[in-house]
Amino acid sequence: MQDLSSQESVQTSIDEAVVSGILSARIRPGTRLSENEVASLFNVSRTRVREAMMRLEQRGIVKVSPRRGWFVVEPSAEEAISVYAARRVIEAGLLRSMDRLTESGCEKLQAHLAEEEAAIAAGDRQRLTCLMGDFHIRIAELSGNPILVEILRDLTARTILISLIYQSDFHAMQSHLGHCRIVASMEEGDFEKAAALAVEHLDEVETGLDLTRRPDPLADLRRSLSLPPQVPASSNASRKTKT
Amino acid sequence: MQDLSSQESVQTSIDEAVVSGILSARIRPGTRLSENEVASLFNVSRTRVREAMMRLEQRGIVKVSPRRGWFVVEPSAEEAISVYAARRVIEAGLLRSMDRLTESGCEKLQAHLAEEEAAIAAGDRQRLTCLMGDFHIRIAELSGNPILVEILRDLTARTILISLIYQSDFHAMQSHLGHCRIVASMEEGDFEKAAALAVEHLDEVETGLDLTRRPDPLADLRRSLSLPPQVPASSNASRKTKT
DNA sequence: ACGACAAATCTTGCATACAAGACAGACTAG
DNA sequence: CTAGTCTGTCTTGTATGCAAGATTTGTCGT
Numbered sequence: 001m002q003d004l005s006s007q008e009s010v011q012t013s014i015d016e017a018v019v020s021g022i023l024s025a026r027i028r029p030g031t032r033l034s035e036n037e038v039a040s041l042f043n044v045s046r047t048r049v050r051e052a053m054m055r056l057e058q059r060g061i062v063k064v065s066p067r068r069g070w071f072v073v074e075p076s077a078e079e080a081i082s083v084y085a086a087r088r089v090i091e092a093g094l095l096r097s098m099d100r101l102t103e104s105g106c107e108k109l110q111a112h113l114a115e116e117e118a119a120i121a122a123g124d125r126q127r128l129t130c131l132m133g134d135f136h137i138r139i140a141e142l143s144g145n146p147i148l149v150e151i152l153r154d155l156t157a158r159t160i161l162i163s164l165i166y167q168s169d170f171h172a173m174q175s176h177l178g179h180c181r182i183v184a185s186m187e188e189g190d191f192e193k194a195a196a197l198a199v200e201h202l203d204e205v206e207t208g209l210d211l212t213r214r215p216d217p218l219a220d221l222r223r224s225l226s227l228p229p230q231v232p233a234s235s236n237a238s239r240k241t242k243t
Numbered sequence: 244m245q246d247l248s249s250q251e252s253v254q255t256s257i258d259e260a261v262v263s264g265i266l267s268a269r270i271r272p273g274t275r276l277s278e279n280e281v282a283s284l285f286n287v288s289r290t291r292v293r294e295a296m297m298r299l300e301q302r303g304i305v306k307v308s309p310r311r312g313w314f315v316v317e318p319s320a321e322e323a324i325s326v327y328a329a330r331r332v333i334e335a336g337l338l339r340s341m342d343r344l345t346e347s348g349c350e351k352l353q354a355h356l357a358e359e360e361a362a363i364a365a366g367d368r369q370r371l372t373c374l375m376g377d378f379h380i381r382i383a384e385l386s387g388n389p390i391l392v393e394i395l396r397d398l399t400a401r402t403i404l405i406s407l408i409y410q411s412d413f414h415a416m417q418s419h420l421g422h423c424r425i426v427a428s429m430e431e432g433d434f435e436k437a438a439a440l441a442v443e444h445l446d447e448v449e450t451g452l453d454l455t456r457r458p459d460p461l462a463d464l465r466r467s468l469s470l471p472p473q474v475p476a477s478s479n480a481s482r483k484t485k486t
Numbered sequence: 487a488c489g490a491c492a493a494a495t496c497t498t499g500c501a502t503a504c505a506a507g508a509c510a511g512a513c514t515a516g
Numbered sequence: 517c518t519a520g521t522c523t524g525t526c527t528t529g530t531a532t533g534c535a536a537g538a539t540t541t542g543t544c545g546t
Contacts, residue, residue, distance in 0.1 A: 035528070045501045050528085051297050058301040060390075067507045067528050085340075086390040093336025097328075147303075147329040151394060278498070288531045293498085310498050310537045 014042055014052035019061065022072065022157045025129040029074040029161040033062060059154045073161060077211040080162045084206045087155050088199050091136060094143055095195040101186050105142045109183045112138050116176050128172050133160055135179050166209040178204065257285055257295035262304065265315065265400045268372040272317040272404040276305060302397045316404060320454040323405045327449045330398050331442050334379060337386055338438040344429050348385045352426045355381050359419050371415050376403055378422050409452040421447065 021027035033053070035046045042049070053070050056062040063073050075083065112135060119128040133156040140152040163170070178201035185194035264270035276296070278289045285292070296313050299305045306316050318326065355378055362371040376399040383395040406413070421444035428437035 034526095036526090046528090047500055047502090051294070054294050054297045055301045058298045064528080068509085069527060082388050082390050085386070085388050086394075089336040089340050089386075089388075089391060090333055091336075092339070093332040093334075096335070096339075097332050143328070143332075145325050145328050145332075147325050147398075148332060151329075155390075277496095279496090289498090290530055290532090307498080308538095311539080312497060 014038065014044075014049060015055055017042075018052070018056060018072075019153075019157055022061065022160060023130055023133055025126055025160055025164060027072055029072050029165050031072040033070040033072065035070065059157075061154065061157055073158070074165060075158060075162050077166075079158075080166060080209065080211060081206075083155055083158050083162060084202055087136070087152070087159065088202050090148065090152060090155070091139065091198045091202070092195040094140060094148060095182075095186070095191050095198055098143065098186070098191045100189065101142070106187060108138060108142075109186070113176075113180060113183060116179065120172055120176060125170070125172075129160060129163075129170075132172070132175050132179075133157075139182075162209070163205075166211055166213050168210055168213075171208065175201070175205065257281065257287075257292060258298055261295070261299060261315075262396075262400055265304065265403060266373055266376055268369055268403055268407060270315055272315050272408050274315040276313040276315065278313065302400075304397065304400055316401070317408060318401055318405050320409075322401075323409060323452065323454060324449075326398055326401050326405060327445055330379070330395070330402065331445050333391065333395060333398070334382065334441045334445070335438040337383060337391060338425075338429070338434050338441055341386065341429075341434045343432065344385070349430060351381060351385075352429070356419075356423060356426060359422065363415055363419060368413070368415075372403060372406075372413075375415070375418050375422075376400075382425075405452070406448075409454055409456050411453055411456075414451065418444070418448065 018027065018033070035049045035053070038049045038052075039046045053062055053064065057064060061073060062070050064070050112131070116128070116131050116135070119131055136156055137149060137153055140149045143149075178197070182194050182197045182201065185191070185197055261270065261276070278292045278296070281292045281295075282289045296305055296307065300307060300313075304316060305313050307313050355374070359371070359374050359378070362374055379399055380392060380396055383392045386392075421440070425437050425440045425444065428434070428440055
C-alpha cells in the first residue's frame with residue numbers, strides 16, 4: 001500500500017486499486033471503505049474518493065449506506081443467482097459466437113492454464129482465486145470486444161465476493177479441470193461444446209455454494225481473533241467438526 | 244422540462260432524465276451537458292450533477308473532455324461494432340437460456356408489438372425509436388435478471404445514439420417484422436430459432452448503418468438553421484448543390 | 487481584408503467547509 | 517444491576533470557493 005500513497009497517475013487508480021483488491025481476494029465483502037481513510041491513503045481529498053465510489057457503485061461493486069459509509073457489496077443469495085445466470089448467458093453466448101481460435105489466442109489460454117497449475121502446485125490460494133476469475137476475462141479478451149471484457153470483469157469481481165461469502169471450500173482442481181476442458185473444446189473448434197461446458201462449469205461452481213449462509217457481520221473480528229471462519233449454521237452441522 | 248425543475252425525488256433523477264432522453268432520441272449524440280445548466284434545471288448544485296455524470300460516464304453514455312465539458316457520447320465506428328457484437332452475444336445467449344415463455348410474458352410481448360404497430364400507424368417516429376429499443380429490454384425483463392436488464396438498457400441507449408449518427412433512414416417496418424418473427428419463435432418454444440433470428444435482426448440493423456459517416460460537429464447549428472441534415476461528404480459532394 | 491495575438495469569459499478539477507444524521511459510550515434513574 | 521436517555525464523535529451529503537485550462541472574441545498590425 002505504500003506505493004499507492006505516493007501521488008502517481010492517481011486518475012482512476014482508486015477504482016482500479018479497489019477492483020484489483022477484490023479480484024485478488026485481498027478485500028473481503030462487507031469491508032468498509034471510509035472516504036477519509038481512502039482519501040489519505042491516496043493523498044487526495046474526499047471529493048475524488050466519492051467520485052470513485054460513485055463509479056464503483058454503478059458497477060455493482062460497492063454500496064453506500066446513508067450517513068453510515070461505503071461498503072464492498074455483500075451480494076444476497078438472489079443477487080448471487082443473478083450474477084451466475086448473467087455469466088452463463090454472456091459466456092455461453094460469447095463462446096458460441098466465436099468461429100475460430102487464433103494461434104496467439106491459443107497460446108494465451110495455454111499460458112493461463114499453466115499459471116493455474118503453477119499456483120495449484122505452489123498452493124498459493126490468493127493467486128489462484130485471482131487466476132480462476134481471470135480465466136473468464138481472458139476468454140472475453142479473445143473476442144476483442146472491450147465492452148464484454150468490461151462487463152465480465154465486473155461480474156467476475158462480484159463472483160469472487162460471492163465465493164467469499166457462500167463458498168465453504170474451494171475446489172481449485174475441479175475448476176481448473178473445467179477450464180482445461182473448455183480450452184480443449186475451443187482448440188477443437190467446437191465452440192458449441194465449449195459453451196455447454198462453460199455453462200456446466202458455472203453450474204458446478206454455483207452448486208458448490210451454500211446460499212443459505214448469511215453474510216457474517218462479525219467476519220473481521222472473528223478473523224482477527226483466529227476463530228473458526230463461521231459456524232456452519234445448518235441443523236446437523238455441529239456433527240461435522242473439523243478437528 | 245418544467246416538471247423537472249421542481250425538486251422532486253431528485254435522487255437519481257438526473258441519470259434517469261438523461262438516459263430516458265437518449266432512449267427517446269430527444270437528446271442527440273454529442274450534446275453538450277453543461278454542469279451549470281443541468282444544475283440549475285434540477286435546482287441542485289454542480290456536485291450532484293458531477294456525480295450523475297460520473298455514473299453515466301461509467302455506463303458509457305457520456306464522456307468528459309477535460310476542462311471543456313461533458314458530452315453525450317458519439318460512438319466511433321469501432322465502438323458501434325462492439326456494441327452490436329455485444330448485443331448479439333448477450334441477446335442470443337439470453338434467448339437460448341430460456342426454456343419456456345410464461346403466459347404473462349407472452350402477453351407483455353404482444354402488448355409491446357401492438358404498441359409498435361400503433362406508433363408505426365401514427366407515424367410517431369420518436370415514440371417508435373423508443374419502442375424499438377425497448378423491445379430488447381422487454382426480452383431481458385422476461386429473464387427476470389436485473390443485471391442483464393441493466394446491461395441491455397445501457398447498450399440500447401448506445402445503440403440509439405449510434406443510429407442517430409450512422410443510420411440514414413429508419414426502416415421501422417423491417418425492424419418491427421424482425422421483432423414479430425422473434426416473438427413468434429418464442430411462442431413456439433423454439434428459443435434456438437429465436438436466438439438466430441435475433442442475431443439476424445441485429446445484423447440487419449447493423450448492415451443498414453453507414454459507418455463511414457463521421458459525426459457532424461455542426462449538427463445542432465445546422466438543424467437550427469433548417470439546413471439539410473448533412474452533406475453526403477462523398478468526393479463529388481460539391482456538385483450536389485441543393486438550391 | 488486577413489491573420490495573429492491577447493485578454494476576457496466560461497468550463498471543469500479539486501479541495502474545503504459546514505450541515506445532518508447515525509452510532510457509541512457514559513451517565514442516570516429505577 | 518439493568519434499562520433508558522442523552523450527549524459527543526464520527527460519518528456521509530451537499531454546497532461553495534478558488535484555480536487551471538480551453539475557447540472565443542476583440543483588437544491590432546501588416
